Amino acid sequence: MIPTLQRSALTLVVSATLWGAQGLEAQGIEARVNAVRTGTVRFTYAAGEGVCGNGANWYRSRDGRSGTFNGMWSGAVANREVETTCDRGPVRVVVQREEGDTKAIRLYVGGKWRADTGVTDLGALSAREAGGWLLSVAEHGSDKVARSALQAATVGDSIDAGAAVLRIARDDSRSQEVRSNAVHWLGELVGERVAASLDSIAYEAGDRDVRRAAIMAIARRPKDEAVPALQKLAETLPDRELRRTAVTALAQTREPAAIAWLERRLGQRD
Known part of the structure; x- marks a missing residue:
């Protein structure tokens, strides 16, 4: 058995190590996002446990009976004729850039991207990489951007x-x-x-x-x-x-x- 004090110290070391790794990964995505002075950037990453969506709205199940809704989730309403599907991800994030600054972050789960040649697509990122960048934005960004970044960071898989x-x-x-x-x-x-x-x-x-x-x-x-x-x-x-x-x-x-x-x-x- 590991004594309580040693176990607590070990937990702090592990947490610091994980966050350090997330921070290094976040620096990579930050450079790629910042390279777009004005325009739209998008990327995807894996959704967390119980998170699914239909491209427009998303839902997080807690115990199979209740959960958190974002938007008007038609799958939560009984429908006798059509069964609403809920895609198990990915999480989709759109970043709106203006003159070197992130002005908006939009979050989607499931669905698929519309074709758009004017978008910089970073592709599929690791959830830790995406989460590290989003949390950094949440800590230092404007109120509007911070709120969106917080939401996006908490629906990803294995984001500390x-x-x-x-x-x-x-x-x-x-x-x-x-x-x-x-x-x-x-x-x-x-x-x-x-x-x-x-x-x-x-x-x-x-x-x-x-x-x-x-x-x-x-x-x-x-x-x-x-x-x-x-x-x-x-x-x-x-x-x-x-x-x-x-x-x-x-x-x-x-x-x-x-x-x-x-x-x-x-x-x-x-």
Whole structure:
């Protein structure tokens, strides 16, 4: 058995090594994108677990029953005559460049490119390479571009996005909109560290909207994780308005444990 302290140190070393590799790969794509002063750049990479799309909209399944939608997903609506397909990727990213600056990033999943001779196509990239560049853009780009880059980075396969997304969420120099957006996408990532980070953001003194976003991100976690976390927040958050947010999120889970908790709380008021 590896002692806890040594195991933690080893985890940090491995994470730093992985991020260093992503950073080097990102430098390669950055040069290729920056070579286009004005115009359109596009590339693809592998989609993450449970992510699929029809070219216009995409969907991420969590447990086979629920998930995250982007756009109006017709596959989520019962159709007696036509079965809607959901392509298992790839993720497609379009980068709009103007005078040496990235002005917009557009994300698609599935489908196929339309023929366009005026586009610089970088082809299929590794998800780590694409993710490293997107996360760098998310940390340093304008608000609009950062939000799009965050979304694109969190739907790729094997992209170690947690540390960068958490830095953005806690960066007081970024706008409230970008920080809340980072918290939202942090909720889409997996791992105990992510769950603990969301919990700590909800309790931190600071922007209430960012803290509210953390509560809603917790609510989207797997139910066995979300319900006890929301119960704790509803009982212990110092901010009364945020406690109400936690109670509302808890009720919306419709889980038996959540309903039982709400009934007990209502009974205590009688």
